[in-house]
Amino acid sequence: MSERASPSAGTASEPVAKPEPAGALLEVRDLVVSFPGRRRPFRAAPPPLRAVDGVGFDLHExxxxxxxGESGCGKSTTARGVMRLVEPAAGSVKLRGRELLGLPAAQLRAARRDVQMVFQDPYSSLDPSMLIRESIGEPLDVHLKLGRRDRAERVGELLRRVGLPPEYMMRYPHEFSGGQRQRLTIARAIAADPKILVLDEAVSALDVSTQNQVIGLLEELSAAIGLTYLFIAHDLSVVRHISDRVAVMYLGQIVEHGDATRVFDAPAHPYTEALLSAVPVPSPRVQRSRERIVLAGDPPDPSRVPPGCRFHTRCPYVMDLCRTEVPQPTRAQGSGEVACHLHTSGPTLAGASVRSLGATRRQRVPA
Known part of the structure; x- marks a missing residue:
């Protein structure tokens, strides 16, 4: 992995502007993706539903x-907004400094050569009526315009790279297992030599042993051809294994981000702490001694976002300020930022881990 710029450690509790590290391969700023509200007879049109509301991050080479984040928090919609599979309502997405939002169709297609996507379901990602040769060869036709012989050689090379025999190109998708199909979708995604792969729950539909094989393949590809990944998942043990940095989403916004080691070992946001408490550990003795933090209720309706901190309706550390004031990002100790009033008011954690508060500070939030 290449060396990356990280926000310097600090204990300042004042809100800070998000850093703009130089050399980011992909820069996302204030991304908003909204959908029309449900219309009802004889009623005024409802405001649009903001599935992604002001998301920003950098992705370095x-x-x-x-x-x-939980299901429905906006992870996949963020990925689709970055790819412009759904059109963002506002914000900026820059690839090597070039703005992607607003690009005409022809220029966007050319830019997509550098950013490809692997979807969750390998069974629906491949056209059942097409030979594997045609499915993997399609991006070669779009971006590289290879001749027939060169195209076949390239498809065979891609199959070998993902651990499958070249002769499999003459088969149909139904002849493969789920793990093999996901390898095929990865082969198709890297066909045109992209710089970034957006992996949207790419291993969640696979069994554990197959997950390990696909994760190993992704690590090999990163080392061999320098791929950069935006890895979307709900399995935190997998995320910890493969990620260099982690961003935690809740109700359409990023509430915490930082180096993976810091986020997992010293979470600064109560939501991150609750998510990590649900991750099982392999030692039964340690697992029995761990405290499980169960959040009250369900995430709010995104069409009726609560005032103040979006997490206050479920937060075990909720304060009066949380119900009225939106928390601003503050530096987390070690790396990254966190948006939580605990770091500027109340206990004034000043970027320290929320685990330092302990169970005695938690209170039951009404469901």
Whole structure:
């Protein structure tokens, strides 16, 4: 992995502006993705639903950024907004300094050569009526315009790179297992030599042993051809294994980000702490001694976002300030930032781990 710029450690509790490290391969700023609200007869049109509301992050060459959070928090919609599979309502997405939002279709297609996507379900990602040769060869036709012989050689090379025999190119998708199909979708994604792969729950539909094989393949590809990953997942043990940095999303916004080691070992946001408490550990003795933090209720309706901190309706450390004031990002000790009033008011953690508060500070939040 290449060396990456990280926010310097600090204990300042004042809100800080998000850093702009030089040389980011992909820069996302204030991304907003909204959908029309549900219309009802004889009622005024509802405001649009903001599935992604002001998300920003940097992705540096050679690194893996893990994007985590509960189902429905906006992870996949963020990825689709970056790819412009859904059109963002506002914000900026820059690839090597070039703005992607607003590009005409022809220029966007050319830019997508550098950013490819692997979807969750390998069964629906491949056209069942097409030979593997045609499925993997399609991006070669779009971006490289290879001749028939060169195209076949390239497809065979791609199959070998993902650990499959070249002769498999003459088969149909239904002839493969789930793990093999995901390898095929990865081969198709890297066909045009992209710089970035967006992996949207790419291993969640696979069994554990197959997950390990695909994760190993992704690590090999990163080392061999320098791929950069935006890795979206809900399995935090997988995210910890593969990610260099982690961003935690809740209700359409990133509430904490930083180096993976810091986020997992010293979470600064109560939501991150709760997510990590649900991750099982392999030692039964340690697992029995761990405290499980169960959040009250369900995430709020994104069409009716609560005022103040979006997490206050479920937060075990909720204060009166949380119900009225939106928390601003503050530096977390070690790396990254966190948006939580605990770091500027109340206990004034000043970027330290929320675990230092202990169970005595938690309170039951009504469901």
């Amino acid at each position: 050679g690194e893996t950024l893990g994007l985590v």
